[in-house]
Amino acid sequence: MNTLEFVVVLWFGSLLAGFLGSLTGLGGGVVIVPLLTLVFGVDIRYAIGAALISVIATSSGAAAAYVKEGFSNIRVGMFLEIATTLGAIAGAFIAFYLPIHAIAVIFGFVLAYSAYLSFRPPSPARDAGQPDKLATRLRMDAAYPTPNGLRQYHVRGVPAGFAVMFIAGILSGVLGIGSGAVKVLAMDRAMRLPFKVSTTTSNFMIGVTAAASAGIYLNRGYIDPGLAMPVVLGVLVGSLIGSRLLAGAKARVLRIVFAIVIAFLAIEMIFNGLTGRI
Amino acid sequence: MIVQNREAMDQRAENIIGILLRTGVTISALVVLFGGILYLAHWWSAPTHYQTFRSEPGDLRYIPGIVRESIAFNPAGIIQLGLLLLIATPIARVAFSVWAFAEERDWLYVTVTLIVLGLLLFSLAGPHS
Numbered sequence: 001m002n003t004l005e006f007v008v009v010l011w012f013g014s015l016l017a018g019f020l021g022s023l024t025g026l027g028g029g030v031v032i033v034p035l036l037t038l039v040f041g042v043d044i045r046y047a048i049g050a051a052l053i054s055v056i057a058t059s060s061g062a063a064a065a066y067v068k069e070g071f072s073n074i075r076v077g078m079f080l081e082i083a084t085t086l087g088a089i090a091g092a093f094i095a096f097y098l099p100i101h102a103i104a105v106i107f108g109f110v111l112a113y114s115a116y117l118s119f120r121p122p123s124p125a126r127d128a129g130q131p132d133k134l135a136t137r138l139r140m141d142a143a144y145p146t147p148n149g150l151r152q153y154h155v156r157g158v159p160a161g162f163a164v165m166f167i168a169g170i171l172s173g174v175l176g177i178g179s180g181a182v183k184v185l186a187m188d189r190a191m192r193l194p195f196k197v198s199t200t201t202s203n204f205m206i207g208v209t210a211a212a213s214a215g216i217y218l219n220r221g222y223i224d225p226g227l228a229m230p231v232v233l234g235v236l237v238g239s240l241i242g243s244r245l246l247a248g249a250k251a252r253v254l255r256i257v258f259a260i261v262i263a264f265l266a267i268e269m270i271f272n273g274l275t276g277r278i
Numbered sequence: 279m280i281v282q283n284r285e286a287m288d289q290r291a292e293n294i295i296g297i298l299l300r301t302g303v304t305i306s307a308l309v310v311l312f313g314g315i316l317y318l319a320h321w322w323s324a325p326t327h328y329q330t331f332r333s334e335p336g337d338l339r340y341i342p343g344i345v346r347e348s349i350a351f352n353p354a355g356i357i358q359l360g361l362l363l364l365i366a367t368p369i370a371r372v373a374f375s376v377w378a379f380a381e382e383r384d385w386l387y388v389t390v391t392l393i394v395l396g397l398l399l400f401s402l403a404g405p406h407s
Binding site: 070092 | 321335357397
């Protein structure tokens with residue numbers, strides 16, 4: 001393949017990844033690295049660099065749409081970004097000392113976990129519960145819009161959420177993904193935020209987390225312009241198309257199909273990492 | 279009453295953040311596209327080399343070098359400038375939030391946001407070798 005063919009094929013592949021990622025809510029970033037390494041034979045370090053950049057693009061694009069709806073909790077998001085950016089910087093440094101086979105295997109396990117999480121139903125709506133001392137001091141309690149008007153909620157489990165966010169940051173820095181699944185887990189399960197608030201706040205944070213490790217990847221020469229260009233433009237266009245389409249019953253079927261694809265990619269990544277092919 | 283006021287200000291800040299993010303992504307995508315067209319015009323028939331890793335040249339890794347290469351109209355440099363603008367978009371959002379929290383006299387969150395901003399600038403400034 002010459003450069004033109006490579007760019008065109010990769011652009012279409014990234015468009016599809018971005019489209020499915022946004023339509024299913026799983027994010028386009030998670031399939032970019034397997035797509036580049038398994039299908040195009042790209043070195044995983046270049047792949048992670050390009051994926052990180054595309055994660056920033058989709059997160060910022062989607063966050064622009066979400067913030068207006070008033071679901072995201074910017075105080076919770078900003079406070080937890082201390083943990084995710086610290087983790088992302090640590091992760092970017094750790095990545096340079098890890099053998100690339102190990103990165104491929106870890107990537108596979110995180111992919112498998114994301115696929116598993118997408119099969120789980122979202123937590124049901126909860127009542128507000130009791131105010132939490134630390135969350136109150138950090139002024140995190142807020143309200144979100146429902147069909148019946150604003151609904152108040154209390155935030156809890158700040159230390160646990162913070163710890164999980166640090167891990168989410170490390171994963172993001174090592175693997176070049178947004179680790180949205182782990183972020184939602186921290187806010188939904190540990191901090192008891194309403195599900196819609198968790199997902200939108202997570203999206204809000206992903207771009208900042210990715211930017212924290214992207215700077216280091218750029219400095220280390222892992223971000224290649226010829227590779228990142230078709231990936232970013234493809235994922236961006238794909239996710240824009242995906243977010244325009246209504247998420248209905250069909251999105252659920254797609255979500256399951258996409259989760260199965262991700263599960264296969266996960267096995268493939270683990271296998272290739274273990275046998276030293278990546 | 280105070281709570282409601284705070285929420286109104288939060289909402290206003292969030293609207294501005296939405297515009298900021300959209301503008302940042304649009305501008306950087308256009309710069310990447312422009313650089314990409316120049317890049318393809320120049321390199322379209324060259325073989326690809328991504329199977330083996332070799333670090334990018336120094337000028338494509340740091341802000342001064344990227345700016346220099348862009349001014350010299352190097353296609354790779356222009357793409358890199360677009361990617362840099364993309365990385366800068368969420369950083370600009372955080373910087374704006376510092377101002378928004380200061381406007382609300384929420385010094386706790388001004389501090390929180392400044393910590394995040396400091397970490398991001400540390401990452402981008404480099405060198406990290």
